[in-house]
Amino acid sequence: xxxxxxxxxxxxxxxxxxxxxxxxxxxxxxxxxxxxxxxxxxxxxxxxxxxxxxxxxxxxxxxxxxxxxxxxxxxxxxxxxxxxxxxxxxxxxxxxxxxxxxxxxxxxxxxxxxxxxxxxxxxxxxxxxxxxxxxxxxxxxxxxxxxxxxxxxxxxxxxxxxxxxxxxxxxxxxxxxxxxxxxxxxxxxxxxxxxxxxxxxxxxxxxxxxxxxxxxxxxxxxxxxxxxxxxxxxxxxxxxxxxxxxxxxxxxxxxxxxxxxxxxxxxxxxxxxxxxxxxxxxxxxxxxxxxxxxxxxxxxxxxxxxxxxxxxxxxxxxxxxxxxxxxxxxxxxxxxxxxxxxxxxxxxx
Numbered sequence: 001x002x003x004x005x006x007x008x009x010x011x012x013x014x015x016x017x018x019x020x021x022x023x024x025x026x027x028x029x030x031x032x033x034x035x036x037x038x039x040x041x042x043x044x045x046x047x048x049x050x051x052x053x054x055x056x057x058x059x060x061x062x063x064x065x066x067x068x069x070x071x072x073x074x075x076x077x078x079x080x081x082x083x084x085x086x087x088x089x090x091x092x093x094x095x096x097x098x099x100x101x102x103x104x105x106x107x108x109x110x111x112x113x114x115x116x117x118x119x120x121x122x123x124x125x126x127x128x129x130x131x132x133x134x135x136x137x138x139x140x141x142x143x144x145x146x147x148x149x150x151x152x153x154x155x156x157x158x159x160x161x162x163x164x165x166x167x168x169x170x171x172x173x174x175x176x177x178x179x180x181x182x183x184x185x186x187x188x189x190x191x192x193x194x195x196x197x198x199x200x201x202x203x204x205x206x207x208x209x210x211x212x213x214x215x216x217x218x219x220x221x222x223x224x225x226x227x228x229x230x231x232x233x234x235x236x237x238x239x240x241x242x243x244x245x246x247x248x249x250x251x252x253x254x255x256x257x258x259x260x261x262x263x264x265x266x267x268x269x270x271x272x273x274x275x276x277x278x279x280x281x282x283x284x285x286x287x288x289x290x291x292x293x294x295x296x297x298x299x300x301x302x303x304x305x306x307x308x309x310x311x312x313x314x315x316x317x318x319x320x321x322x323x324x325x326x327x328x329x330x331x332x333x334x335x336x337x338x339x340x341x342x343x344x345x346x347x348x349x
Contacts (some may be wrong), residue, residue, distance in 0.1 A: 148330075
C-alpha cells in the first residue's frame, strides 16, 4: 500500500519508522523543508511542499498528516478529494466549524479519516470500562487528568508555531490532548454536542502566548465531571494519568503506558492497536473523526477562553519551573477542582 507522509520532521519521523515497520511503501514526502536522506530510505521517493501534486503523481491510498495543527483541516480535505484515506495527527482541528467542514468532506468522499489519538487504541480503556460496569469503585463521581511534565526552552523554539495559541499549541490542546480525549472516552461522551460546559483557567510561565500550566473542568451532557490539571513546568516529571473517582474507590490509568490499577492494588499492563495498521487493514476504524467531536468542542473552548496569565517561575538548569505546581496539579485533579478553588500561590498577587 502506498503512503504519503505530510510533515516529515518532528513527530513525523516516528511515522516514517512506523511505515517501515508495517512494510508499507513510502510513496512521497510533503514538507516545506526537504527531508535529508541519510540512510538511503528516500531513494526515488518524490518530495514536494504541494500535497495535491504529490497525491496526483503517486495515487497514494493513505495520507498521514503530521503537520502543525492549524494546517490539518485543509490538508485532510485535499487528501480526501484525491481519493486518499487519512491518518490525521491529534488534535484533528481547532474549531467546531473546521470539524463540521471536514466531517462533510469525509462523508462525501466515502473514505476514512482516522485521528491519531494513540491512547484510544489501548486495550486498557475496555478494561477500565468493564471495571466501572462491574462496580469496582461504586458510583462514579468524576474523572480527572493529571499531568506534570517539563519542557526546556528549545521545545518552544522548534518551529515558528510552537507555543502559539492561534496555532493550537498549548499544554491542554497538544501535549496533554491525549489525556482529555481518554477522559471523554471513559465518560462515554466523545461525539459533537456531548459537552455541556467548559471552564478553563490558563497560565504561562514560558515567554509564549499559549498556556503551559492550566486547569480545566468539563461537564458532559450525561452529567459526568471531568477535571484536568496539567503543567509543562513541573518540579519533578511523572507519567500522566487519568483517574476514575468513585464513591467506593478509584481506578488509575497511565494512558501513555497502558497500565491500570484499582485502588492500591497491582498494576496491570495491556496492549494497544496501532492506528495506522488498523487503518490500512480495511476494517472498522478505531478512531474515526466522529469520535473526536466532543474533544473539538473542548479544544475550541480552550482557544477562546481568557488569554493565559503570566505566573512566576524559576530556572532550574535549563528548565523553567513553577514552584509548588506539582502539589497544586495533584490537588486540583484529585478534588475535581479548578486551580482557583485550590488557591495557587500566584493568585495572591
